[in-house]
Amino acid sequence: MNLPRFRDSARYWRSPLLPGGDLLTAEYHDHTFSPHWHEAYTVPVIEDGAECFRYRGAHHVAETGTVPVINPGEVHTGSRAVDEGWRYRVIYLPVDYLHGLAAEIAGREQPLPWFGADVIRDPDLAQRLSYAHRLLEADADARRADPEPRTAPGGNASALALPAPDPLAVEDALLDALATLLTRHARTREAPIGPHVNDPRVETMKALLAADLPAPLRVADLAQAVGLSPFHATRLFTQATGLPPHAWRTQLRLQRALGPLRAGASVADVAAASGFADQSHFTRHFRRMFGVPPGRWQSS
Structure with a gap:
């Protein structure tokens, strides 16, 4: 059976509930990411299809329901791993934000959180991240909506209104997802890769x-x-x-x-x-x- 191909489509936005962070909802088929790095932690959740990428000198495949975290400053690529491509949601987390959250969880100062090179296969974490991301997106859409009431056919002024999610619920979901990521999968930064990393x-x-x-x-x-x-x-x-x-x-x-x-x-x-x-x-x-x-x- 031939599955429908994803199209190359990406949407970036920001949320006041994640200061300094960026969010992305995207799907790709033809697009290939050349070697690059980000200043933030890259936390994707693959919602459909599969992505392959080079990271830390190895080839990885992230299939549906996985979380392939990339540490800040580390070079990686990205392209489709299956014929239909892949669809994912990504949170770009500022280093200070995640470092501070790690300290809050532990109740004391913590080393900089770091993540292994292996793709994280934790369905519960993937579900929490996807849920938080969807709430953030709904909240962003509601904030951009027309503040004036619009009248639907039949004269119902509220029928077309876009209800905003409760910001408390949105932030709770985000903190829950990130706390799960940190407590289950973060570690102290590993020894430098190669002899010249800290030269x-x-x-x-x-x-x-x-x-x-x-x-x-x-x-x-x-x-x-x-x-x-x-x-x-x-x-x-x-x-x-x-x-x-x-x-x-x-x-x-x-x-x-x-x-x-x-x-x-x-x-x-x-x-x-x-x-x-x-x-x-x-x-x-x-x-x-x-x-x-x-x-x-x-x-x-």
């Missing part, structure tokens, strides 16, 4: 790459800053981060572009301020990372 020379190169995003840089500039040849500087950086310096900087530019886009800056202005050659260059990279062009991300 101070890598941190020096990162700082130089991040200092002035529109400014042109050469590998020779990075190499000189850490006392290595250009070849060895590039190899060290790539081994430590999973991306060569130029690709890592492109990801950082995309992450830093989100704030101005949220604030209403034009896509063209954000592209120029972020150091992209032009708007089309920015749009191409943005879509590879977020699954939608920046204008659509901004409008949602």
